[in-house]
Amino acid sequence: MIAALLLLIPFLTALVLVAARPAQARPIALVSSLASLAVVLYAWIGYSGGMVIHYDLDWVNAWGLRFVVGYDGIGLLMVILTGVVFPFIIGAGYGQAVDRPAQFNALLLFTQAFLFLVFQAQNALLFYIGYELTLIPMFFLLLLWGGEGRRAITMRFFIYTLFGGLALLFGIVYLLTQGNGNGDFTALAQLSLPANTQVWLFWALFLAFAIKLPIFPFHSWQPGTYYMAPLQGTMVLGAVLLKMGLYGVYKLVFPIVPAGVEHWRTTVIVLALIGAVYGGIIAFRQNDFKRLVAFSSLSHVGVMCAGLFAWNAYGISGSFYQAFAHAILVVSMFYIVGAVQERMGTTDLGAMGGLKGPAPRLAALFLLVVVNAIALPFTQSFVGEWLMFAGLWQVDGWLSFFALTTIVLGAIYVLYTYQRVMLGPDHANAALKDAGTRDHLYLVPLIATTLILGVYPGPILDLLDAPVQQLLSSLSVH
């Protein structure tokens, strides 16, 4: 029931929005996403550990495709993340003037439905189907509502991601031909392929996720796309879509090609950290607020990927904890970008300054978001980062050191940005509006979440603990 609701609520609402094109598209979409959130919270309350399978139906068994949906703790965390973030993403539309809002919101809801499918699929092909389907609404969001250069950038984003997707498909088909043709994750994990096969198969499976995250050197599509995308589209990309990469690694790479992971994981960690440091340095050099946040996202993702490939309890839990924190952070950061743009009429940092004068409350809210962005203690990001550094430390102290530099870099560019926007030379018009009810309604819950989960991370860590332990113990068997 829960799975059906999660898949159908957004999907059917989106269909209605496309077909009927009502004037109140945005409120309808918002209500739909809130309904999904209610279902998600209900699922969370009812969750008592282990793997929950909601449906286990035959589809086309002959090719390994079965409709198996459910979740373990990490899957549920991803479902929660999707459920929590989407009301905010749709709500962010209230500050934006979007033409054809019905279609726009319908595409957002389609994305949500497909994401719920991805995070609940327990069959590799079903996962792949959801994974590829998310591309289509994104393609149209970028193509029709994107900014300058959207035609070329959209195609690049699309083909880049699709290339990874087809590599993944190839990997899955290969796995199916090796086993008895059952594509369920549980069956695939039993395969234990020869080590030299795993070494190359690792890249077939991982490439899609490396591009989706993205990690260095597969990142070249990312900054341009984030910058060009409409604000809400960027939120979807940064907050949820890239988490499919982390989740996919956990679901499809770790249990199935452990020897391949063992062989490549230092390489991946190093690449991810190169990307993280590089992203941080480039972010510092940006003169555009939106671009800066895009590069900071690149930096964060690099650390998350490195943490994941630390391949121990600290690293994996930290990575997923940070995935959640990062989603909240991305949404609030981009909301601030939007709010500032609404007031200053630009995202160019050089033309900003002194916004704190006319808008002190917005400045305060921004500061609270910044605190999370630089992973200060008692924020959500701190918990995630700390766990990841601990995980990387177990692998090698130096890796942890390089990961830590991203925090320093992060502090530099985020605080510098804060200074350039809010303080500094006075470019702001004294008549500018301060943060209103809408901004508070939006940002206060997000900030509250980061602070509460920063002080008391228990509820999320409880979800992560069991699956991570199970994964690691199954690996030690191999």
Next chain:
Amino acid sequence: MHPCNNFYQAYRYTEMSILVLLSVLGVVLLYLGLFNNRGAIAGVSIAGLLAAFVLIAANWHLESPLFNGIILFDTYARSYSLVMIVVTVLLFLFGIDYYARVKENVAEHYALMVFSLIGGLLISSYNNLVVLFLGIEILSIPLYVLAGGKRDSFRSGEAAFKYFLQGSYASAFLLMGLALIYGATASFDLATIEAFSTANAGGQHLIFLLGLFLTLAGLAFKVAAVPFHFWSPDVYEGAPTLITAFMSTVVKTAAFAAFYRLIADLQLPSAVETMLVALTICTLFLGNIVALRQTQFKRLMAYSSIAHTGFLLLAFLGTDARTPDVLFYYLGTYSVATVGLFIVLTLAKRAALGDEHIRIFRGLFRSNPWIAVAALLMLLSLAGFPLTAGFVAKYRVFMLSLANGYLWTTVFAVVMAVVGVFYYFLVVREAFTPSEQETRAIPVAPLNWLVITICGVAVVVLGVMPGLLRM
């Protein structure tokens, strides 16, 4: 004899009656044209095709060899026949509107397509190489005429001539190949040739080998496999759009049915296997890469058709029991998507006063939202996106070739599939980018709307429930 088939006893040779029915249909159409009875032509031809459809479907379990066993209407042949007939019906439904604007020789067009279809039925059901050759000629000769259907168009004439010239070469290859096979095996009968190939599995029988090479080259011409593809882009571009659609769906399906029927049970010598791998790789590469540079929609579809030939050839490699079904599904779904797209093209082209550049699709979503969505679904299917039929088709082909150990060829095909997505999405991008100018809705006749809708919905339904289309 089937016990409960008393009624059908009179129709023991149902298959023959189908061929007779269709031949008579063609002649009747010519007479209708002679008496200038234009209104009835499309209706009569569709009714005739549906009658043939019913005849085949109703006698599903009969399997009687005809003419001393040179034709065998088995499940394989019946399945392909049904698909070819259905696709032809879809095209004829579209033809009602299409030919409403053509002044003369309409009946001849319909009749020639029906004759060509008969050739298609023959080459999907032959059991003897002579019938293969006859069928291919019956299939092709009407097409040479049809390609030149626009008599006052220079390009149409060029297309017809080019097609005829190269088609004749291919026929000569084929005939030479068949003669050599006969020389080696002393028979035209498929079963005998199969037995011969098994008996000579290890040895290198040179005449037989040469015969196979030439025969397969002739067939590769018909399916437009590289390097035998040169006719296809020019002919596709020059021929009237309806004929192009017919060639890229019905004719292609028939040619592949014939191709696979020949090699299905043959023990192919390793040299021929190598030739097939080379054909596959060349076709995949050239079809996809050259398609990238196309801006004329018909040429784009021609190269995309070549690219799909590559994927279909991939399924030929290392055949096993699943292959016929995989091919059948692929061809059926490919045809449905292609027919729909060609109809959309014709309508857009008409609105753009004959322009065929893909920019004519710009703003389609604004002006005709549903047509744009249907076109999107068909393009997604050709590109092989999940939940469309094209995905299932490609997926099964990859699965087949991997299971038969063609690892690197499959890797190559996957890379080429990405390239394929790119050029289909160039069209999608045009259709969904708002036009700078005021866009007016493209007029769509209700019947055309219906056919486009059928095609658009079919690719999704078949993609979600692939079991519906099987042998």
